[in-house]
Amino acid sequence: MKRKKILRIAATLVIAGLLIGGGVGLYMFNMPQRDVQAAKADYTLTGSQIVEEYLAGREAANSKYLSNDGDSKILIVTGVVNKISDDFSGQKVVLLKSDGDKAGVSATFTPETSSKAADLQIGTTVSIKGVIRSGATYDNDLGLYENVVLEKCDIVTL
Amino acid sequence: MKKLVFLSAVLTMFTTMAVSAQVSGKLVSSKTQIKFFSSTPAEDIQAVNLTSVSTINRETGEVVFSVPMQGFEFEKALMQKHFNGEDFLNTQTYPKAKLTGKITNLDKIDFTKDGTYTATLEGEMTIKETTKAVKENGTVTVKGDLVEVQSKFNLTLADFGITFVKGKPSTNIAKAVEVSVLSQYLAE
16 A cells, blocks of 8 residues: 555656656747847947957957857947848848948847838937847958947837 | 149049949948758758858959858757857857858859859858868849849858767758858949
8 A cells, every 4th residue: 555655656756757857848949039128238338339349359359248159148239320221031230330430330120120220310329239149350351341240139218 | 723733633533532442343242141951850940140241353253251150040049059059150269150262254244234144153161160162153143233142052061070979969950051142232
C-alpha cells in the first residue's frame, strides 16, 4: 500500500517535470522577438555624439553597444531629419544627420510606426528610439562613411 | 576687373568640380535586401537584412557590399540569438561581412541605356574574418537614373568556418544556404 503511494507520487512528479520541461522548451523555441519599444532605453544621446564615439574608437563602441546574442543596446537618439526613404519591405527609413557631421544615424521604422515617420519634416529635430545594429565607420572599399544603423524604431518624446 | 577675374575663376572651379563629380561613375545604394534561406527536412529557416550599403563603379566595374550582420532578422528570436552568438557568426566581434569584386564583362553593360544586362562578378567575400574567392552572376537593370542589381547564389557555411557537429543546429541548418541579393542604386 505504502509502495503504491510512493510510486504514484513519483509518477506524478515525473509527468509534472516533463510537462514543465516541455513547456519551457516550447516557449524557448517559439519565444517572440524582443519588443524594443516596450523595453527601457539603455542610452539617450544625440546623433552627433554616437557618430563621434564610433569614429573615435570603433572596437570600444562595438563592445559597449553591441550584444553577443544580437539583442543589442536600445538607444534614444536625437538629431536633425536629413532624409526620409523607403526600404524593400515598405518601412520608412529616417536619416538623422547634422550639417558638418561625417556620418549620420539611419533609423528604420516598423510596419506599425512607419506612418509616423512619413509625417516628419526635413530639417526638424526629432528623438527616435530603436535597437542599434551597427556603428558608423569610414569604409575604404566603399569610399564612404557608413551611418549608425537603428531598427524597430519609433518617435519618442523626451 | 580683378573681381571679375576672380569670379570667373571660382565659376570655372565649380564647373570642373561638378563635371568631375559626374564622371566619377560611382553608384551608391542604401536600399538593399539580402535574404538567406536554409532548407533541411527538419525545418526551413529564412532571414532578411535591409541594412547593407553597396557601391558600383561604372568606370572600373568595382562592386562593394558592406553587410551589418546584426541586421539579419529571423522569424524566431532563438534562431536570431544562435545566429549572432559566438558559436555561429559572433557578430559582436565581427559586426560586418563584406563583398568586394569586379564586374568582368563591363563592356556588355551600358549604364546609359535602359535595359537588363547579365553581369559576372569575381571577387572576395569576407565573413567572420575568413575570406573566400567568389564568382557569381547577377542581373543589372538600368532604368533612367536608377540601377537595380539582383543576384542569387549558394554559400557553403563550412567555407567560412561555420560548422556544427552536434545538437539541433547540425540537423536543422543546411550545409549550403541560398543567398538572394537585391539592391537599388543612384549616382553619388
